[in-house]
Amino acid sequence: MKSPLPQPTRAELAILRVLWKQGRCTVRQVHEALRETQEKDTVYTTVLKLLQNMAEKGLVRRDERDRTHVYEAALNEQKTQRDLLRDLMDRAFGGSSASLVIQALSLKRATPEELEEIRKLLDKNEGGRK
Amino acid sequence: MKSPLPQPTRAELAILRVLWKQGRCTVRQVHEALRETQEKDTVYTTVLKLLQNMAEKGLVRRDERDRTHVYEAALNEQKTQRDLLRDLMDRAFGGSSASLVIQALSLKRATPEELEEIRKLLDKNEGGRK
DNA sequence: AGACATCTACGACAAACGTCGTTGACATCT
DNA sequence: AGATGTCAACGACGTTTGTCGTAGATGTCT
Numbered sequence: 001m002k003s004p005l006p007q008p009t010r011a012e013l014a015i016l017r018v019l020w021k022q023g024r025c026t027v028r029q030v031h032e033a034l035r036e037t038q039e040k041d042t043v044y045t046t047v048l049k050l051l052q053n054m055a056e057k058g059l060v061r062r063d064e065r066d067r068t069h070v071y072e073a074a075l076n077e078q079k080t081q082r083d084l085l086r087d088l089m090d091r092a093f094g095g096s097s098a099s100l101v102i103q104a105l106s107l108k109r110a111t112p113e114e115l116e117e118i119r120k121l122l123d124k125n126e127g128g129r130k
Numbered sequence: 131m132k133s134p135l136p137q138p139t140r141a142e143l144a145i146l147r148v149l150w151k152q153g154r155c156t157v158r159q160v161h162e163a164l165r166e167t168q169e170k171d172t173v174y175t176t177v178l179k180l181l182q183n184m185a186e187k188g189l190v191r192r193d194e195r196d197r198t199h200v201y202e203a204a205l206n207e208q209k210t211q212r213d214l215l216r217d218l219m220d221r222a223f224g225g226s227s228a229s230l231v232i233q234a235l236s237l238k239r240a241t242p243e244e245l246e247e248i249r250k251l252l253d254k255n256e257g258g259r260k
Numbered sequence: 261a262g263a264c265a266t267c268t269a270c271g272a273c274a275a276a277c278g279t280c281g282t283t284g285a286c287a288t289c290t
Numbered sequence: 291a292g293a294t295g296t297c298a299a300c301g302a303c304g305t306t307t308g309t310c311g312t313a314g315a316t317g318t319c320t
Contacts (some may be wrong), residue, residue, distance in 0.1 A: 012208035014219055025318060027267080044310055046269070053307095067316065068267065081233045084222050090239060091143055092214050097237045098244035104234060105209045105251050107219060107227045115252055121235050122245055122252075141278060157297080176279055178298070183277095197286065198297065 005058050005075065007083060012054055014038065015047070016080065019060065019073040026068050027051055134186050135205065137213060142184055145177070145208070146166065149203040156198050157181055177192065 008016055012056040019025055031047045051071050055062045062102070063070040085100070093100045110118070132175070132234040136144055149155055161177045181201050185192045193200040215230070223230045240248070 010221065013296085017224070028244075028318065029190060043310060044267095045311075047271095049270090049310085050308080052269080078233065080241075081222050081230075082237060085230070085234050086237055088152060088214060088218055089234075091140065092148070094213050096236075096244075097234055098240040098248065100211075100215070101231055101234050101240075101248055102251060103208065104215050104219075104227055104231050105248070107216055107223075109213060109255065110228040110231075114226075115255065118181060118231055118235070118254060119233060119249075120226065123251060125239065125245065139277065162311080171279060172278085174296095175281075175298095179280090179300090180278080194298095 007087070008054070008059055008075070008080070011050055013080075013084075014104060015050055015054065016059070016073050016075060016077075019071060022078045024063070024070050024072045026070055030071070068119075133144075137217070138184070138189055138205070138210070141180055144191060145180055145184065146203050146205060146207075147188070149201060150207045152201045154193070155193050156200055158198075159203070 005122050011099050013036075014034060015030055015119050018037075022029065022033060023130050027044065027048045031056060032040075032049065034047065051060060051062075054060045055071070059074055060071045063072075071100060089097055093103075142244060144167075148160050148167075150157065152163060154199065155176055157174065157178045161172075161174050164177065165171060181190060181192075184190045185201070189204055190201045191204050193202075218226055219225060219230050223233075
């Protein structure tokens with residue numbers, strides 16, 4: 001049993017991001033949050049259906065005690081981010097995390113604070129586990 | 131005219147990686163290269179079909195002078211990598227390249243040489259364009 | 261009670277994607 | 291010439307993904 005949870009699809013990931021940010025949410029809350037961020041509008045029942053699918057897959061937990069169900073993410077945000085990165089690393093960077101990082105750094109200028117954090121991580125990485 | 135080229139799909143990206151590595155290739159060459167890297171085997175005609183689709187989309191160029199056509203990538207590898215990263219950054223990291231980099235660094239230990247290269251990039255980034 | 265809103269459940273649908281088999285043209289070998 | 295192999299082209303198909311409409315139950319307001 002306990003087959004590993006499937007990776008979220010694009011639409012599912014957008015929903016997960018709402019749940020990660022806002023915590024427990026009703027369908028309506030998710031729907032309205034998406035309305036604000038998303039460029040393309042989706043309809044209430046689409047969000048409902050997606051959340052139902054996600055509950056069935058185990059990507060979210062559903063609290064059915066009230067008539068209005070409440071959903072929460074069942075996936076860890078950082079873990080999901082790493083899984084997605086690993087997938088992309090394998091598919092587009094030949095498994096090299098370094099070249100991925102190098103390309104990523106050219107994407108957008110980070111703030112000095114962020115750069116500092118990255119530096120610290122590099123140092124820790126250097127002396128870290130072999 | 132000149133609508134921007136669509137992003138390659140997963141299967142298309144796998145093919146592009148072969149073309150980036152090996153340069154101009156026939157369908158058969160691509161097929162056999164995939165056979166070696168890929169875990170799941172695909173059939174010759176599947177690769178052919180994908181390459182035909184890609185040619186139509188403009189993702190590859192096709193040389194039809196010989197009976198056996200020759201394909202080459204029409205997309206730049208680094209540019210494609212950055213596009214994919216940007217997409218993931220928007221979808222999963224709230225547009226923050228820094229947090230993406232931080233997660234990526236925890237993915238796999240990089241070699242000292244790679245770490246050095248990343249450091250240099252950080253420095254250049256620091257003083258760089260505002 | 262009756263009108264109206266809200267919610268879940270469910271079926272249907274179209275588009276994208278990947279897969280494969282078949283066909284007919286062309287080449288090569290004996 | 292005939293058998294065999296290789297190739298491009300194409301149609302068909304199943305699955306996944308996202309989308310939406312409708313129905314029926316439940317709640318709320320007057």
